[in-house]
Amino acid sequence: MTLRPTGLDGLDGAPSALPHGTEVTTRVERLVGDRRLPQGLVGRVARARDGGFDVHIVGVGDVWFTREELLPRREGQLAFAVRRDAAWTALRQCTVLEATVGSRAWGLANENSDTDLRGSFLLPFSWTSGLVEPPMDLVSDDGSQTFWEVEKTIAQALRADPNTLELLFVPTVRATDEVGEWLLATREAFVSTQLFGSFGKYALRQLDSLTKSARLAEHRDTVLDWVRAEPSLSLDEVALRLAALSPRAHPTQAEAVLAAKTYLKQLYRSLSDQGLIAANDFVSLKAFATTGGVVHRGDVDGETLARRLSPKNAYNLLRLIHLATGWLRTGAPVFEATGAVRQRLLDIKGGRVPLEEVLREAESLTPELEAARDASKLPEAPDRLAAHVLLQRVNELRAKRWVSRVAGPWGDRAPAAPTPE
Numbered sequence: 001m002t003l004r005p006t007g008l009d010g011l012d013g014a015p016s017a018l019p020h021g022t023e024v025t026t027r028v029e030r031l032v033g034d035r036r037l038p039q040g041l042v043g044r045v046a047r048a049r050d051g052g053f054d055v056h057i058v059g060v061g062d063v064w065f066t067r068e069e070l071l072p073r074r075e076g077q078l079a080f081a082v083r084r085d086a087a088w089t090a091l092r093q094c095t096v097l098e099a100t101v102g103s104r105a106w107g108l109a110n111e112n113s114d115t116d117l118r119g120s121f122l123l124p125f126s127w128t129s130g131l132v133e134p135p136m137d138l139v140s141d142d143g144s145q146t147f148w149e150v151e152k153t154i155a156q157a158l159r160a161d162p163n164t165l166e167l168l169f170v171p172t173v174r175a176t177d178e179v180g181e182w183l184l185a186t187r188e189a190f191v192s193t194q195l196f197g198s199f200g201k202y203a204l205r206q207l208d209s210l211t212k213s214a215r216l217a218e219h220r221d222t223v224l225d226w227v228r229a230e231p232s233l234s235l236d237e238v239a240l241r242l243a244a245l246s247p248r249a250h251p252t253q254a255e256a257v258l259a260a261k262t263y264l265k266q267l268y269r270s271l272s273d274q275g276l277i278a279a280n281d282f283v284s285l286k287a288f289a290t291t292g293g294v295v296h297r298g299d300v301d302g303e304t305l306a307r308r309l310s311p312k313n314a315y316n317l318l319r320l321i322h323l324a325t326g327w328l329r330t331g332a333p334v335f336e337a338t339g340a341v342r343q344r345l346l347d348i349k350g351g352r353v354p355l356e357e358v359l360r361e362a363e364s365l366t367p368e369l370e371a372a373r374d375a376s377k378l379p380e381a382p383d384r385l386a387a388h389v390l391l392q393r394v395n396e397l398r399a400k401r402w403v404s405r406v407a408g409p410w411g412d413r414a415p416a417a418p419t420p421e
Helices: 077-094 150-158 162-169 178-190 195-217 220-229 235-245 253-273 282-290 302-308 311-330 339-349 355-364 366-375 384-404
Strands: 023-026 030-032 035-037 042-049 052-057 061-066 070-072 095-101 116-121 137-139 145-149
Touching: 023 052, 030 061, 042 061, 077 095, 077 116, 077 137, 095 162, 095 178, 116 150, 116 162, 145 150, 150 162, 150 178, 150 384, 162 178, 162 195, 178 384, 195 311, 195 355, 195 366, 220 235, 220 253, 220 282, 235 253, 253 282, 311 339, 311 355, 311 366, 355 366
Parallel strands: 116 145
Antiparallel strands: 023 042, 023 070, 030 035, 042 052, 052 061, 095 116, 137 145
């Protein structure tokens, strides 16, 4: 049973696809089992499916809606979705490089694993010569396919960005155009001992952050229980109690209380963003707790934090440390995990290893990572001159194809460039 409210039809006139993670408001009622979900609920797009979208609603789970039954909640999200949709439709034909990445490239996939595609595309000359800023990213509706413009691909590779270097070196990579072949021929110019920071140290910092967030998240239900039992508690009083409970060490009591207060502010900001409390403040959090508000474990900190705390992220960060160590030591990357390392990563991915243990394991690998960097034969910095020459060559070809109207998406079949509004 569905009931469409009146007066909303003109608010979202361009029913474009919604990016993964978009906050939306439901425009219809929905029955889920015996439970009636009123229109006006706030959720986040989890995935595109069967011509519609699964929307994650806190305390309910994933519920399917058609595009017409959803309204982007934040100002600008609809315009972004329309632009992204138009760019994908126009420029997907302009890809020059593609690779299957993620767990399927790492030897860590199972029957439920997605197939993730990453690549690079070349903007037609007409898209680069006007007032309209062209898109530098293309992303599919479900987020499983991501492409960067060639210039952005080069810039990211010069920074030793892990995702970009994976695209260039993973065995599944394939050039679909001459420009893609040039990128692959130049890829060694981007490799240097900067891998140590962008892969290894980055992973360690992220794991430490995940672990600290997980420690605090363990106490969120306790916080709600305190406020429910004692509505007169102030923000400072709750922060003081939380600081005493938290296992995270701080140099001083004042710093411990400040960290706890920061978490509490994150907590009620997340509840506000999800539409569960009236305003982004502690008073609204107290009202939520004292009126019987219930949030299921895993939902309190919002979708972003839930993804950050996932075992999937933890195992990928540990994988980056192993990959960086091997690459620094041998000068060549090995993306597919094997043997004991593979089994360990699968255990972490399956949630069978606590985050604290993953962090300790990562920290124990630091001496090996540092030794690999110190003994590495890789250059200390990427070859910026080679990257410069490559980009010049690409831009010359881009212009030549346009002026000569060669056959293909950069010449006689180039998509029309957007014009200023």
